[in-house]
Amino acid sequence: MKHQLRVVALAAITTLACAPTAQAVDFTRIGTEDAFRSYIADRTLVDEFGGTRVFAANGGIGGQQDRATVSGGWVWNNGALCHRTRLNGLEVELDCKYLYMRGNIVVMQQKRGRSTEESWTLR
Structure with missing residues (x-):
């Protein structure tokens, strides 16, 4: 019985690991700088x-996080949004992210799609 449970659990884990991400199924990849500029540049993104x-x-970044001021800069590089972000002048992030969009939801997948995701709502 224990062996059967292990086999079922292993099969379930394998199925989940091979399942496509939400971006691959429901979201459209923003893969060019022109698309990024058309859909996202100069618009406000709001997190949860x-x-x-x-x-x-113009390549700048602005915003608010908690009570801190967000600043920094971005460039488009090989299909990814690469940016340097500061909170109250202290660097907190340097990363290149893949972007996906569905309606007014934007998902940023860190480390060129190899790490965690963050969701934003376009305003």
Whole structure:
């Protein structure tokens, strides 16, 4: 009986590990700088906690996170949004993210799609 449970558990884990991510199924990848500029640049993104980001068309970043001021800069590189973000002047992130979009939801997948995701709502 224990062996059967292990086999079933292993099969379930394998199925989950091989399942496509939400981005691959429901979301459209933003893979070019032109698409990024058309859909996201100069618009406010809001996270689940009320934090904001604006990726300005001129390459700057602005916004608020908790009570801190967000600043920084971005460039488009090989299909990814690469940015340096600061909170109250202290660098907190340097990363290149793949972007996906469905309606007014934007998902950013860190480390060029190899790490965690964060969801934002476009305003």
